[in-house]
Amino acid sequence: MFKQIIIFLCVFLLITGCAQVPQSSVILSNSIADDVINMQKAHKSFINYYYNGLEQQANDLINDKYRPSLIRQIIEQDVQKFKTPDKKHQSLFNAIQKAFVDNENMDQREVDSSQSNALLGMKFFYTKIDKKVEYERRKLLEPLKKQRLDLLSSVDNNYMNIVKKNAVITSLLNSVIDVHETQQSLFEMAGTKENIRENLGSKLVNLADNVEKIQSKIDSSSTKVEDVEKAIAKFKDLINN
């Protein structure tokens, strides 16, 4: 039992002690990425809340104040015409009254004609008002929509830049942990002390390349003894140097 505990402790120390960069640094780095994305969402929610409010206010102003005021003021101007004797015939109000109310003295052709003109006048009244109202609505909303898109785009770009930088650092930390674990395994295989790790770091990169080359050569090679001997000699050479 005591022996098992000692073995367990040795294995545990090897696994946890081999990396100079702790695994928790990767967890922390990943956590930063999640936090940044959450902050990006919060920042964007705030922007959308602000512009939703502004757009709602703009629509309310147009629907509840601008349109009724426009209709009222146009009717007032038309009524002014109605009240002015020499301009009364220009008034839509007068045209409607004559065509639909005071038409007893007209023949049918005159009634039809005056009703048709009054209806056309009413059509102009509504279509011109609608056109103006929607134009004013667009004039208010379009700059707000553009501002919202510009701000969201700017926020997205900046947060993505932060996330990208953090991802590069996270992958670097992960690779450092992997390489230290690999080095540790090699030292164990070779029975070498850990303090030579620094001296071997750069050589390991070349060794990794050359091992791959030897491997591919063996994979594609014939079964000649000379090839095996050459491969072994090259491998020995690499290890020794």
Add this chain to the structure above:
Amino acid sequence: MPHFDPNAFADMMDDYIEIADTNIKQEYQRELNALKGLSAEKISEFGGTTSQMNEIIKEIELARDSNIKQAGLIDNLRTLGESTYKLAKKVSALVP
């Protein structure tokens, strides 16, 4: 009395609308100003700024790639050992 001319009325409507629009915009000037949103400077300020640092990112990515290559060494050595063993088996009766 002349008759009502709808086309002349349509032209007059344009004048009515222009006059009414001016009056309304004066009346609701404060509300309209409050709906202008943010200036370009404020949008830039609230959007924040970050530095790209592409050169430094490339440098770190190179270091990472170098590390990944080292980390793959054990597997490559293992595969090499297995392949060498198989090859040796074919050319030597001594290998079990």
